[in-house]
Structures are given as C-alpha cells and as structure tokens.
Amino acid sequence: MKTDSLRRSYAVNKFITYFFLILGALIMVFPFVWMILTSSKTVPESMQIPPTILPAQIMLDNFKDAIASLPFDRLYINTALMVFFRVICAIFFSSMAGYAFAKLKFRGKNLLFMVVLIQMSLPSQIFIIPQYQMVAKMGMANTIFALVFPGLVSAFGVFFLRQTYLSIPDEVGEAAFLDGCNQWQTFYKVMFPLTGTSVAALTIFTAVFAYGDLMWPLVVNSDLKMMTLSSGLSTLKGQFSTNFPVLMAGSLLAMLPMVVLYLIFQRQFVEGIAGTGGK
Amino acid sequence: MNKNKLSAAARREENWGWIMVAPTIIGLAVLNLWPFVQTVYASFCEHLGFGHYRFAGLDNYVRMFQNAEFWKATWNTIFFCILTVPVGIILALFIAILLNAKVKFKGGFRTIFFLPLVCAPAAVAMVWRWIFNGEYGILNQVLGQEIQWITDPKTAVIAIAIVSVWSSVGYDAVLLLAGLQNIPKTLYEANSIDGAGKIRQFFTITLPMVSPTMFSVLIMRLMASMKVYDLIYMMADETNPALTDMQSLMYLFYRSSFVAGERGYGSAIVVWTVGLILLVTLIQFWGQKKWVTYDI
Numbered sequence: 112m113k114t115d116s117l118r119r120s121y122a123v124n125k126f127i128t129y130f131f132l133i134l135g136a137l138i139m140v141f142p143f144v145w146m147i148l149t150s151s152k153t154v155p156e157s158m159q160i161p162p163t164i165l166p167a168q169i170m171l172d173n174f175k176d177a178i179a180s181l182p183f184d185r186l187y188i189n190t191a192l193m194v195f196f197r198v199i200c201a202i203f204f205s206s207m208a209g210y211a212f213a214k215l216k217f218r219g220k221n222l223l224f225m226v227v228l229i230q231m232s233l234p235s236q237i238f239i240i241p242q243y244q245m246v247a248k249m250g251m252a253n254t255i256f257a258l259v260f261p262g263l264v265s266a267f268g269v270f271f272l273r274q275t276y277l278s279i280p281d282e283v284g285e286a287a288f289l290d291g292c293n294q295w296q297t298f299y300k301v302m303f304p305l306t307g308t309s310v311a312a313l314t315i316f317t318a319v320f321a322y323g324d325l326m327w328p329l330v331v332n333s334d335l336k337m338m339t340l341s342s343g344l345s346t347l348k349g350q351f352s353t354n355f356p357v358l359m360a361g362s363l364l365a366m367l368p369m370v371v372l373y374l375i376f377q378r379q380f381v382e383g384i385a386g387t388g389g390k
Numbered sequence: 391m392n393k394n395k396l397s398a399a400a401r402r403e404e405n406w407g408w409i410m411v412a413p414t415i416i417g418l419a420v421l422n423l424w425p426f427v428q429t430v431y432a433s434f435c436e437h438l439g440f441g442h443y444r445f446a447g448l449d450n451y452v453r454m455f456q457n458a459e460f461w462k463a464t465w466n467t468i469f470f471c472i473l474t475v476p477v478g479i480i481l482a483l484f485i486a487i488l489l490n491a492k493v494k495f496k497g498g499f500r501t502i503f504f505l506p507l508v509c510a511p512a513a514v515a516m517v518w519r520w521i522f523n524g525e526y527g528i529l530n531q532v533l534g535q536e537i538q539w540i541t542d543p544k545t546a547v548i549a550i551a552i553v554s555v556w557s558s559v560g561y562d563a564v565l566l567l568a569g570l571q572n573i574p575k576t577l578y579e580a581n582s583i584d585g586a587g588k589i590r591q592f593f594t595i596t597l598p599m600v601s602p603t604m605f606s607v608l609i610m611r612l613m614a615s616m617k618v619y620d621l622i623y624m625m626a627d628e629t630n631p632a633l634t635d636m637q638s639l640m641y642l643f644y645r646s647s648f649v650a651g652e653r654g655y656g657s658a659i660v661v662w663t664v665g666l667i668l669l670v671t672l673i674q675f676w677g678q679k680k681w682v683t684y685d686i
Contacts, residue, residue: 135503145520145528325511
C-alpha cells in the first residue's frame with residue numbers, strides 16, 4: 112500500500128519535472144527554429160496570415176541578399192582578429208600579473224591590486240568616451256587595433272588567474288626555484304602550464320564577451336568594412352526594416368561561428384563561463 | 391653575510407613582481423583610471439567638438455535633472471530591473487531545481503538553456519523583433535492579438551524584459567545548479583526521517599543553503615540590468631514612437647555622447663548611472679544580512 116503510493120508520487124514528480132524541462136527547452140529553442148525557418152521564406156510568405164510554419168522551399172536567396180548588403184567576409188575576419196588579439200593579450204598579461212599577485216612579494220602589491228579591483232567594479236561605459244578620444248587622436252579609428260584597444264589588458268583576467276595561482280601550492284614554485292630556475296622561468300616553465308583549465312575558461316569568457324559587445328565597435332569603427340559581426344548586423348535593421356527573411360538570414364550568419372564552437376565544446380563553454388562567474 | 395644574500399634574492403623577487411604586473415598596471419592606468427578621471431571631469435564641462443572641453447560647472451547636471459527624458463530613462467532602467475531581476479532569478483532557481491533532479495539528457499538540457507549566452511545580443515534581439523512584430527509577428531498570431539509590442543509605450547519595456555530574461559535565465563540556472571549541488575545530501579536524509587514534506591524541505595534546507603549563490607547571481611543580474619543597452623539599441627529605432635518610453639540610461643548616454651555629440655552631457659549621464667549602480671549594489675549588500683545564510 113505505502114510503497115504503491117510512494118511509487119505513484121515518484122512517477123508524478125518525474126512527469127512534472129520532464130514536463131517543465133521540455134516546455135522550457137522548447138521556449139529556449141523556438142526563436143532559433145523560427146529564425147531558420149523564416150530565413151528560407153520569401154517576404155510575402157513570411158507575412159502570410161495565418162502564418163505558414165514551414166517554408167515552401169529551401170532557398171538561399173535571403174542569404175545572398177544579406178551577403179550582398181553586408182561584407183560578411185570582412186566582418187568574420189575583423190571579429191576573428193579582434194577576438195584573437197583580445198584573448199592573447201588577456202592570457203599573456205593576466206597570467207603574468209596573476210602569478211605575481213599570487214606568489215611574489217613586492218612593495219605596493221596591495222595598492223596595485225586595488226587598481227585591478229576598482230576597474231572590475233566599474234561599468235565599461237564610464238571609460239568609453241575618453242577611450243574613443245584616445246583612439247581618434249592616434250588616428251587609429253576604423254582599424255583592428257581600435258577594436259582590440261579596451262581589451263589590451265583584462266582586470267578580470269588578472270583577478271581570475273590570481274585565484275588559480277593561489278590554489279597551486281607554494282612548494283611547486285619553491286622546488287623549481289631550488290632547481291635553479293629564476294622567477295621568470297619558474298612562472299613560465301613550471302607554473303603557467305599548470306593553469307590550462309583556467310586559461311581555457313578565460314579564453315572562452317573573453318571570446319564570448321568580445322563577440323557580443325556592441326557599443327564599443329559601433330563607436331570606434333563606423334566604416335562598414337571594419338565592423339564586427341555584432342555592429343555590422345545592427346546596420347542591417349535600418350536597411351531591411353521589414354524584410355525579416357533577410358534579417359533572419361543575416362542574424363544566422365552572424366551567430367553561426369560561435370554557436371558551432373559552442374556545440375563542439377559544450378562542456379568547456381558552460382563550465383568556463385559559469386566557472387569564471389563573471390559577466 | 392647570510393642576511394645580505396637573502397635580501398638580494400628578495401630584491402630580485404620584488405623586481406620580478408614589478409616587471410610582471412607592469413603591463414597590466416600601465417594598461418589599466420592608461421585605459422581605465424585616467425579615462426575614469428577624464429569622464430568625471432568632462433561631466434562638469436561643455437564639449438566644444440573634436441575632444442576639446444570648457445569647464446562649465448554644474449551646467450550638465452542642472453540640465454540633466456531638469457530634463458524629463460532623463461528622468462524617464464532613469465525610471466525605465468529601474469522598471470526594467472524590477473521586471474527582469476526577480477522573475478529571472480525565480481525562473482532560474484526553478485530550472486536549476488529541475489536540472490538537479492535525476493533526469494536523462496541533463497547535459498542536453500543544460501546546453502539548450504545556456505545557448506542564448508553564446509549568441510551575440512544583436513542577433514538575439516533581431517529574432518525577437520520578428521517574433522514581437524505587431525502585424526506579422528508569430529506571438530500576436532498565436533495569441534490572436536494585435537499588440538504593438540515594441541512600438542507601444544505600455545509594452546516596449548516589457549518586451550525587452552522578456553528578451554533579457556530569456557537570454558540570461560540559462561546562465562543564472564547553471565550558477566544556481568552549482569550551488570544546489572554543493573548542498574550535502576545528508577541534510578535532506580536527516581530531514582526526511584523527520585517526516586518533512588518536499589515543500590518544507592525547500593524552505594528549510596534548499597533555500598537557505600543556496601542563498602549565498604542567489605545573492606551573487608542577484609548582484610550580477612542587477613548590475614547587468616542597470617546597464618542594459620544592446621537589446622534596446624537593437625529593438626528600438628530612432629523613429630520608434632515609444633523610444634523615450636523604452637530607452638535606458640546607457641542608451642540615452644550613447645545617444646547623447648555619440649549621436650548628438652554632447653560628450654559633456656553624456657559624461658554626466660554615465661556618472662549618474664554608475665553612481666546609481668553603486669548605490670543599488672550597496673543597498674543589496676546591506677540587505678543581504680536579512681536573508682542570506684552563510685553558516686549552517
């Protein structure tokens with residue numbers, strides 16, 4: 112008797128759990144499905160009432176239109192270069208500083224670390240006008256350098272990697288030091304290779320953030336050929352205000368690279384971004 | 391002799407320390423600290439064009455505080471937070487609890503809920519513009535309504551809030567799930583021997599135990615909502631009749647500084663916004679004493 116009712120309540124629980132999970136998953140996936148379906152429709156087809164679910168045929172015309180009005184090849188290259196240089200800078204400078212803050216004794220350490228914490232707690236928009244003026248003064252607007260500029264150093268990266276180096280026992284460094292490594296060699300040959308997981312997490316975090324950023328690329332690179340996927344896509348809404356099939360095709364093209372990377376490295380992405388606890 | 395040798399090593403260590411933090415510190419000084427000072431200074435100046443400023447005292451702030459559009463943007467930002475933060479966190483906690491149960495395809499579900507996070511907000515906003523479209527959007531078709539979601543002042547902020555919650559709920563859920571998984575199973579076992587029901591368990595064990603994670607999610611979500619910009623930029627156009635009814639402070643900052651070119655006035659808006667964010671965060675840190683449990 113008792114076990115029977117227990118089993119029933121267990122089954123009800125299970126049903127409710129799956130019901131809401133599947134419902135939630137459908138809500139999450141629907142916009143992407145709708146995007147894909149719309150991208151293959153003609154404009155009249157997309158405006159039919161009642162709406163058709165499936166497109167009449169699979170066609171690439173909307174993608175051709177999107178590519179014709181936006182230099183997607185340049186957008187891909189610009190975005191890739193911006194992400195690449197920001198990631199390299201974040202890893203290189205933040206590893207060095209993170210190691211020093213975690214493992215080395217030097218005067219002014221706490222004060223300098225305060226600088227890192229202050230930058231982390233301020234929204235990036237408060238820096239944006241002067242940063243733009245610096246880039247403009249250097250005559251570097253509309254370049255890849257301009258896109259990378261605010262990401263040359265990463266306070267968040269320093270903070271995050273400092274935590275990682277703190278978790279490595281001091282004995283590891285001391286052993287290397289006794290073997291005759293100097294501080295740089297200890298860092299570069301012994302300690303840095305131990306931080307692979309964290310470096311991967313920082314890479315993903317930096318890449319996803321840079322990829323999605325909209326305000327800075329809009330401000331600094333107004334030339335269509337020097338835009339990123341995000342800022343380039345935003346110009347499309349003015350051109351095709353009601354041609355949603357083309358807008359959907361453009362959006363798909365813009366988000367595709369990161370989504371593909373995400374589907375390949377799911378676990379690293381989820382754990383990397385959630386593990387960094389930032390954003 | 392021995393003491394001398396030690397201090398030489400210590401001095402070398404100190405030099406290495408300075409060398410290794412130098413690029414970061416110089417970078418932060420040039421890219422962040424100095425710009426911060428400049429922005430605060432510029433908020434007291436009039437922008438003459440081409441990066442030249444003239445000191446103007448409190449003019450920008452006086453103008454700002456007398457401007458109805460500014461107060462509307464401040465309210466929109468706060469309203470947006472009220473709409474997104476509580477609902478987002480409750481939904482995220484609900485999803486996290488579901489994912490914490492023994493379910494098949496847990497990884498698959500997690501991947502799906504997390505997906506919007508890797509999509510550029512610009513692309514995400516574009517699909518939602520289409521879904522929310524007043525004439526042909528699928529949402530109105532399904533509801534059988536003719537709501538002008540994005541162009542009606544009454545619904546514009548709500549529409550953006552829906553997109554925002556949809557985008558971030560999976561991320562918050564993953565963070566909360568990690569918090570849930572840290573709760574020792576023995577707590578529940580001891581409790582179920584006492585005969586406590588599931589709902590009581592949730593309020594006496596789960597909620598207090600996960601409250602520190604909820605607090606950090608709350609702070610993060612609040613800060614992100616206070617500076618919402620990209621979704622609004624993508625969903626609104628300059629011609630949108632509901633523009634002033636939906637624009638956030640950061641969007642007003644962008645328009646003033648980079649569309650109208652009034653960088654002094656724009657600086658005042660961003661200083662105000664950052665001040666507001668700090669204030670709200672401080673209130674949360676003060677309020678956490680009432681509901682966050684750090685020791686059991």
